[in-house]
Amino acid sequence: MSGAAPAAVVTSGSYAPYRDDWLALHTEPALEPDLPIVDAHHHLWDAPRPKYMYEDMRRDIAASGHNVVATVHVDCRSMYRQDGPAELRSVGEVEFVNGVAAMAASGAYGTTRACAGIVGFGALHLGARARPVLEALVQAGGARFKGVRQISAWDDDPRLAPPNAERPPGLLADRTFREGFALLAPLGLRFDAWLYQTQIPELTDLARAFPETPIVLDHAGTPVGIGRYAGRRRELFGPWKNAIVELASCPNVSIKLGGLGMIVGGFGFNERERPPTSVELAEAWKPYVETCIEAFGASRCMFESNFPPDRATCSYGVLWNAFKRMAAGASTEEKAALFAGTAQRFYGLFAR
Template identity: 55%
Template structure:
């Protein structure tokens, strides 16, 4: 492990139990306990453990309850020092407009002081081979007046909005950020630079287009960005197809243009590292991933490293200062 004493808050992970894919608290703590000093984690919406019945708009309460249960287990201290799911980003359908208010209050009651924000499924592309959601979202959701009306209610409750969007959707994210300047938008997975489907083999062109859009988005002070989530097939790096998983050196070198652009544009205090596990677990191991981030940030100042690895996540999601 590189710099094993550096405190880390993993700003983005999921838990689920699906056919052939189990990643619950035990699996998460196995990864976070692999050698790095992971103090806390943030659970993010993943259509996990929805209620099987009842009104459709209330079914996602099951996920918040599930994540809060994992957090309660972790907070007991019986499973080690990492405080898993210290912050919870759940699912409330923002297309309900003002109708989200009683639902937000239900989620806040279900998770207590751990409920920190909402994420809807918004990553969409016309090409069918570009898909990172088990249930494809409707196109143009971020621009829908009803969605924006519902998003405005988050600010009133002190909540943030996580957004997973591909780089081709960043203009929509920019419009949303400008329309709701008081709402903190958390852009997941480096803004989704694509490398699959029609973008395969067009890396320089995509990098230039993505960089231009990200620099425009950085002009909105209410936007922060998560650095990570680049191990998915839609990014086109192909780590999941390698005979052997990549080393931390390979990851740091491959991702350097993307991570560097984000930090230069947004500043370290508006950037935070994430694992995106177990989604990215098919491409590399947890310990290797954080070594890659540490290699990238090796020349950063102490204040910058603190922000990237823990400070920005603590401030954005209002986590306990002991994280």
């Protein structure tokens, strides 16, 4: 494979090709290499997407030089069962990830507790009928199973359609979906929300309707910069910020800082001849990260790699250096929360 920049092909609002030879054109030593990190959001998958399995993540973590002590795996429609009731097929992903977590916990593959937390797909759109699905997920994941994600990202621009975008607009307000959502808190489960910045008020309404359910907004609310939103970053920043501040008024909501390397953000780093430096990433992303930290406070913010989607933009080591640069002015206590403590507390990692 050549070292040229990857083609600027957008097959969805989330993913673009990532190539090892291009990423290798820029490397950096880890900043603050001893700082403990809990990677609050990543995926493992095989075909038809470019493969990213446990061995690939182990290689990225080892090469990065960062002290990643644990990770949280979030649903990505990987390893679903091929047969059985359709609503229970997502249990296969939790079974698969729990097996990876057991491998990591053995210590035979390094010190990182990969997949120490597992977030699955719980078919909340089934309403009250989702309960046996959630119970099956809990049984499959045991103490590592922490909650569910049901993607609600939607836009009428087809260029922003996420993979497997089989969801209606306004999902979070749907009465049947909310019947399923009401099952989470009694089962001790959390909810991961992925949606676009234009939909953040929908999550605010949901959070206020269910104040006892812990919710985390993925990917800093997914600022958009492609399709009909291209070239409008300055115009769109204000509405995004206002929506983030309003959401932060809900004490049951936390936020993940990351996912800005996805193609939907429109930053275009993946189209360059060489990958970006952590300085360049920090400069581009800092307005979003700083706004989230100011709105939510370090105790409700957690950094995430969102690998492998964000691998289209930079390497694992450069990504965490960028986060550390953006958090350089934080206190020791704030850094501990941002990089590990908030994720560990929100997901109840290692709790038995």
